[in-house]
Amino acid sequence: MSSTTQDLNTLMTNSSPSAPSLARASAPDVMHRLRKRANDAAKTIITPLLTLALLIGLWELLCAKPDASLPPPSQVVTETWELIVHPFYDNGGLDRGLFWHLLASLKRVALGYLIAVVVGVATGVLIGRSVWAMRALDPLFQVLRTIPPLAWLPLSLAAFRDGQPAAIFVIFITSVWPIVINTAVGIRNIPQDYQNVARVLQLNGFEYFPQIMLPAAAPYIFTGMRIGIGLSWLAIVAAEMLIGGVGIGFFIWDAWNSSRISDIILALVYVGVVGFLLDRAIALFARLAARS
Amino acid sequence: MSTKYLSIEYVSKSFTRGDTTTQVLSDISLAVHKGEYISIIGHSGCGKSTLLNIIAGLTPATSGGVLLDNREVREPGPDRGVVFQNHSLLPWLTVYQNVRLAVDKVFARTKSRAERHEWTLHNLKLVHMEHALERRPGEISGGMKQRVGIARALAMSPKVLLLDEPFGALDALTRAHLQDQVMEIHATLGNTILMITHDVEEAVLLSDRIVMMTNGPSARIGSILDVGLPRPRNRLELLADPTYTQCRAAALDFLHRKHQYVEAA
Numbered sequence: 001m002s003s004t005t006q007d008l009n010t011l012m013t014n015s016s017p018s019a020p021s022l023a024r025a026s027a028p029d030v031m032h033r034l035r036k037r038a039n040d041a042a043k044t045i046i047t048p049l050l051t052l053a054l055l056i057g058l059w060e061l062l063c064a065k066p067d068a069s070l071p072p073p074s075q076v077v078t079e080t081w082e083l084i085v086h087p088f089y090d091n092g093g094l095d096r097g098l099f100w101h102l103l104a105s106l107k108r109v110a111l112g113y114l115i116a117v118v119v120g121v122a123t124g125v126l127i128g129r130s131v132w133a134m135r136a137l138d139p140l141f142q143v144l145r146t147i148p149p150l151a152w153l154p155l156s157l158a159a160f161r162d163g164q165p166a167a168i169f170v171i172f173i174t175s176v177w178p179i180v181i182n183t184a185v186g187i188r189n190i191p192q193d194y195q196n197v198a199r200v201l202q203l204n205g206f207e208y209f210p211q212i213m214l215p216a217a218a219p220y221i222f223t224g225m226r227i228g229i230g231l232s233w234l235a236i237v238a239a240e241m242l243i244g245g246v247g248i249g250f251f252i253w254d255a256w257n258s259s260r261i262s263d264i265i266l267a268l269v270y271v272g273v274v275g276f277l278l279d280r281a282i283a284l285f286a287r288l289a290a291r292s
Numbered sequence: 293m294s295t296k297y298l299s300i301e302y303v304s305k306s307f308t309r310g311d312t313t314t315q316v317l318s319d320i321s322l323a324v325h326k327g328e329y330i331s332i333i334g335h336s337g338c339g340k341s342t343l344l345n346i347i348a349g350l351t352p353a354t355s356g357g358v359l360l361d362n363r364e365v366r367e368p369g370p371d372r373g374v375v376f377q378n379h380s381l382l383p384w385l386t387v388y389q390n391v392r393l394a395v396d397k398v399f400a401r402t403k404s405r406a407e408r409h410e411w412t413l414h415n416l417k418l419v420h421m422e423h424a425l426e427r428r429p430g431e432i433s434g435g436m437k438q439r440v441g442i443a444r445a446l447a448m449s450p451k452v453l454l455l456d457e458p459f460g461a462l463d464a465l466t467r468a469h470l471q472d473q474v475m476e477i478h479a480t481l482g483n484t485i486l487m488i489t490h491d492v493e494e495a496v497l498l499s500d501r502i503v504m505m506t507n508g509p510s511a512r513i514g515s516i517l518d519v520g521l522p523r524p525r526n527r528l529e530l531l532a533d534p535t536y537t538q539c540r541a542a543a544l545d546f547l548h549r550k551h552q553y554v555e556a557a
Contacts, residue, residue, distance in 0.1 A: 193380035196350055199368040201397045201448075211393065215384040290384070 071262050079262035094246060094254070098267070102274060104246040108164070109232045109278075112171025116228060120176045121221060124183025125213075134184070145177035149235040153242060163243040167236065174235040175228035179221070186220025187213065222286035229282050233275045296359075297326035297484055298347070298452055303356035305342055316342050318510040319356070322503060324452075329478055329485045331495035333543065334505030334514075335551070340488045341377075343505075344456050347486065348374050360451055370398045373450030377457045379437040381429040381444075388425040391415060391444045398448045415447040416440070418477055435466035439473070446477065455487040459494070467491075468527070471498060479524060492543045496536060497527055504546045514551060517542055 056073050063072035071079070087099040127134040127141075149170050156166040156173075190213060198212050214221075240249025248271055255263035305317040316339040324330055332340050345351040347358050349368035358365050365372065381390050392412045399408055416422050419439040429437055438458055445453055455474075459467040471494060478485060478498075489495050495502045502517040519539050521530065530536040 193376060193378055194382060196368075196374070196376065197380050197382070199350060200348065200370060200372070200374050201394055202367075202369055203397060207397070212382070215382070218384075 071265070076262040076265050079260070080266040083263065083266060094250070096246060098248075098251070098270060101246055101248045101251045102270060105236050105240060105248045106274070108167050108240075108247070109171055109229075109236050112168040112236075113175055113229060113232045115168075116172045116174075116176040116179055116232070117225060119172070120179030120224065120228070121183050123176075124180045124221070124224070125187055127180070128184040128187025128217075141177065141180060144173075145181075147173075149174040149231075150238050150242070153239055157243075163245055167239045167243050170235055170239045171232045175232040178227035178231065179224040182220045182224025182227070183217060186217030189220070190216045218286075218290065222282070222289070226279060226282045226286070229278050230275065233271075233278055237271055296323040297328075297361060298324040298486075299359040300324075300343075300347065301356050301359065303343070303346055303353045303358065305339065305346060305351070306354045315510045316508060317346075317353075318512050320511075320513055321356075322513065322516075324484060324486065326484055327482045328501065329499045330487070330501050330503060331499040332486065332488045332503045332505065333490065333492065333495050333547065334511065335507050335547065336490075338505045338508045338511040340505060341456055344374075344454055344486065344488055347452070348372050348454050350374075370394070370448035371451045373445030373448045373453050375438070375441045375445045375453070375455045375458045377460055379429070379434075379441040381437055381440055383429050386426050386428055387416070387421060387432070387440050388412060390429070390440060391447050394444045395447050412447060415443040418446060418480070419443045419473060433466075435462050435470060438462065438470060442470075442474070442477075446481070446483075451484065453483055453485045455485065457488050457490065460490065467494070472527075474498065475523075475525065492540055492547065495543065496521075496539045497525060497530065502539070502543055504543065504551075506551050514546060517546075 060072045060074060062068070063070050063075075077084075083098055087097040089097040090100060123137070127137055152170050152173050153166065156169045157163070160166045160169065194212050194216055198208050203211065236247070237249040237252070240247035241253040244250050244253075248267055252264055252267045252271075255261075255267065300320055300322040303317060303320040304315065306313050306315040308314075320343060322330075332343065334340050342351060346353045347365075349358075349365055349372065352366065360371065368374075381387075382393070385393065392408070395403075395408045395412050395415075399411065403411060413422060413425075416425065419442050421436060421439050421443060424432055424436060429440070432440075438461075442455075442458070458474075459470055462470065474485075475498060477483075487495075487498065496519055499519055502519060504514045504517065505511050506514040517539060519535075521533065521535055521539075
């Protein structure tokens with residue numbers, strides 16, 4: 001055996017670790033992985049938390065004087081403590097905990113948004129597929145979608161004569177536009193490759209729509225839906241300020257009329273958090289649907 | 293004497309846009325026998341893909357027609373299975389589901405559900421992809437995707453298999469591997485195959501005849517080379533075979549001397 005072959009043989013045997021040494025390496029290996037994961041989590045959570053703490057501290061300093069127009073965070077917490085710890089109270093009528101107000105607003109959003117998704121996707125598919133429908137409807141949509149949601153409210157109230165359906169209509173008319181437009185773009189952008197596959201397989205319309213068209217356009221449709229949910233939440237808070245009844249928008253307006261600024265600030269925090277969760281919910285739904 | 297199985301008769305294709313008309317193909321006629329393996333080679337832009345699309349029915353011919361088994365074909369259909377250059381697998385379906393989609397559509401009435409399942413597995417086994425049934429196209433390599441594309445086309449039991457530069461996007465080693473698999477399939481099934489390729493070696497290795505097209509515009513069939521190599525063919529043995537060398541030389545001569553590539557006219 002030449003020396004080179006001997007060297008190669010030594011190389012070969014040294015490169016494969018024996019089983020016992022692997023087992024011994026696993027305990028510190030697990031610790032290392034846990035430490036790394038904790039490190040990553042810390043980086044993602046602690047940085048924004050620190051920034052938040054800094055900003056709250058800044059706010060506290062700026063509003064510390066007694067003649068400040070806005071209350072500092074310490075005062076907000078003391079004044080709204082009852083509201084924070086008792087979100088579920090119900091004294092009848094409009095005097096309820098924040099949970100009930102948020103729930104009422106969410107119910108209106110759910111209904112208006114659902115109608116917007118159904119009508120929006122259907123209309124989007126129509127103008128995406130049919131050039132004539134696009135020519136007929138698109139200019140109209142481009143004009144209508146620039147009308148701010150609150151501007152629809154008086155007309156909506158006049159038509160429905162009741163605050164509830166009027167608010168739901170405002171949600172619908174706000175969130176339908178991104179859904180229509182994004183769906184149409186998705187339908188129009190189905191890659192030629194998939195269309196060729198469908199043609200070779202001779203898929204008819206009833207097969208093409210669920211098997212190729214919808215899945216291909218799904219990412220666009222979900223983008224439209226995510227934009228739509230955000231706009232819905234914006235619209236409902238504004239609409240409720242004008243319509244009244246149980247709802248977070250009403251709560252804010254009522255707090256303003258009673259000069260309870262701290263209540264307003266608390267409500268804003270809750271509105272922001274719920275809006276964020278709604279967006280995450282749609283994103284999660286999109287991910288699950290894509291996986292199925 | 294074998295009958296004309298696939299007959300391309302005086303096919304011409306022009307594209308018109310506004311005032312300008314470009315003639316891409318001019319009077320292409322070709323007779324393909326059943327079980328033959330034909331390669332079409334030519335420079336870029338000579339209309340090879342257009343010709344394949346016309347045979348597949350994806351593009352209409354401006355004049356002339358295509359007859360398959362004595363019937364004219366104008367629309368796409370599963371009797372001419374296409375393997376696209378970009379595999380064209382549906383990314384939201386698994387490997388199994390992609391092939392099953394074709395099987396369910398073509399054999400909805402003629403096979404039972406169990407039979408269709410078996411047939412799907414059979415075709416995936418032909419391309420050695422039975423281990424990756426539940427994977428999505430995004431999770432497998434380019435070579436694997438192309439194999440699934442071939443399985444899908446085969447699963448339609450097409451009369452003619454049309455391959456549009458099927459291995460163009462793959463590296464040389466994967467290409468060689470897939471060429472061997474296509475040869476194996478051709479030997480097993482005896483199907484009629486038309487393949488577009490840029491690779492002269494590939495064309496000589498795989499085909500019975502090589503159709504060499506002139507440059508565009510108004511491309512015609514320049515000449516047809518008969519590859520008289522016996523099957524089964526082994527690429528390593530062929531390297532020393534004089535017939536192989538001659539065919540290769542003839543094809544290269546056509547491409548690089550007689551009809552040199554010219555930038556768009």
